[in-house]
Amino acid sequence: MQAKMRGFLMVLCIAVLLLHTGCTKEAAVDLENSVPGYPIVVNNYDSEGREASYSYQRPPQKVLSTYPGATELLLSLGLDANIMATVAPYGAPPEELGKRYDALSILQAAFIPSQEEIFAMQPDFIIGWAHNFSASEMGEVHNWQERHIGTYVVPGTLQHIQPTIENSVYPFIADIGKIFGIEKKAQAYIDACRSEVTIIRQKIGTVEKRKKVIILQEHGKSTYSLYGNRYIIDDIVQKAGGENLVQEQTSFVGPERVLGYDPDYVIYVSYSLEPGKNLSDAEVKEKLQGNPEFHSMKAVTEGRIINVPFNDVNNCNERVIEAMKKIAQGLYPDKFL
Secondary structure (H helix, E strand, O other): OHHHHHHHHHHHHHHHHHHHHHHHHHHHHHHHHOOOOOOEEEEEEOOOOOEEEEEEOOOOOOEEEOOHHHHHHHHHOOOHHHEEEEOOOOOOOOHHHHHHHHOOOEOOOOOOOOHHHHHHHOOOEEEEOOHHHOOOOOOOHHHHHOOOOEEEEOHHHOOOOOOOHHHHHHHHHHHHHHHOOOHHHHHHHHHHHHHHHHHHHHHHOOOOOOEEEEEEEEEEOOEEEEOOOOOHHHHHHHHOOEEEOOOOOEEEEOHHHHOOOOOOEEEEEEOOOOOOOOOOHHHHHHHHHOOHHHOOOHHHHOOOEEEEEHHHHOOOOHHHHHHHHHHHHHHOHHHHO
């Protein structure tokens, strides 16, 4: 019995020693590969807007972006080399980023790759629209995180909040700065955006009677959508001195629904079918004024149309500030002389 006990204790000691040695080795490897300032935890969301956090051990090196606005932000922050693949831009990217965007690996999928394609690419970070992370599209956030792949839902794409520049754009930029360890550069970007917003609002000044608008997007075959307060363009319009007559998003309706409003201005969210191109202001005006369905809308017949490309208001970066400026200039041209 004593011999058996001594044997058992010896085996137990060896097991403990091996376990201790293994842990020590693993800790040494982690210490060797550690990155200053990491790990960091970033709080984000899943597709339904529920909070989901992730611990980053180092800056992501193989980024898959299915949101062009995120791709543009990464480029603006000098993270070209970290982008493994992305989708094509919605229209024309900013002129200063055009060549760099073209140099990226563009996915063949029009909007998102399949889950099988993502597995094959083996990214370490995926960023996209909220709905991209549903089970029926790219897959749920927690499934990727369990595979040690970071995920990030762009806040401005969540449907459970009323997105604003303050709660969507600035936090997005700040989070990207934190994830990639470039907080100072990201803060400088935010400060530049804040400064531009301040300048625009100072130019507008006090508005006694806000210009009434509808925010219209055409889908073809006499179907339209009217943007409500669940999209960031609503906040942009308010900051630009406008009043959106539509409170709730109205999607894929006929012209008669649109004609139920009598706006001072129509803000037209345009989208070109030609890749890499935006519709010009002249093209949009001709398009709307040439549409017999809107001949009874005074704002259209009198040419009070403000063209805002889809990619300007669905990027959650500095482009939304540019869109705000264009809308403000369209509503109150005399204040920008």
